[in-house]
Amino acid sequence: MKVFHYTEVENEPAEQGAVDTYVRWLITEETGAPNFSMRLFELKPNGYSPHHEHPWEHEVFVLEGEAHVVGGGEEKKIGPGDVIFIPANEKHQFKNIGNKPLKFICLVPIRP
């Protein structure tokens, strides 16, 4: 097994189109995972991810902060303990609406 604290993993700026958004790739193929990857996202106050879509799903669990999530034309407020499932090809976005960092776990398949 592998055991480590999430803060031991580098916090990298997220993809193009994201603002004040960082990502730690916690569990990946390099860790030995065959099927899906675990990432931890951190968005500063007013940070947001791009409003985009792609042919793979997201499974999300919110750890800290207050946000709006956009998906399938809806916009919902989310906070700690909320679970979000975004199916493949659904346009979505995360926006930090609080004054503290927003942190959530987001899992994706390794081979969509």
Add this chain to the structure above:
Amino acid sequence: MKVFHYTEVENEPAEQGAVDTYVRWLITEETGAPNFSMRLFELKPNGYSPHHEHPWEHEVFVLEGEAHVVGGGEEKKIGPGDVIFIPANEKHQFKNIGNKPLKFICLVPIRP
């Protein structure tokens, strides 16, 4: 998308061999997930999961509590923010060693 709080999902007694251990199946095939399921486990103080193995991996993120995790012959102390990867076919166990509930997210492939 689907959005809900984890406490909206039924907290069921976990599989045989687990003691004082409950599980909420947060995201499953029924939710629309094609590849992997998200569960939230809750172990009461002194609760533990069976010391077992199976042909699929676990990806774990600890939310609350103090525990020991056993895997590959090692035993390590874990707490909030710790990440655990347990590969397929590795014997493992989670044991709550604190005086509060242990809560962690554990993801598994839908078709191992």
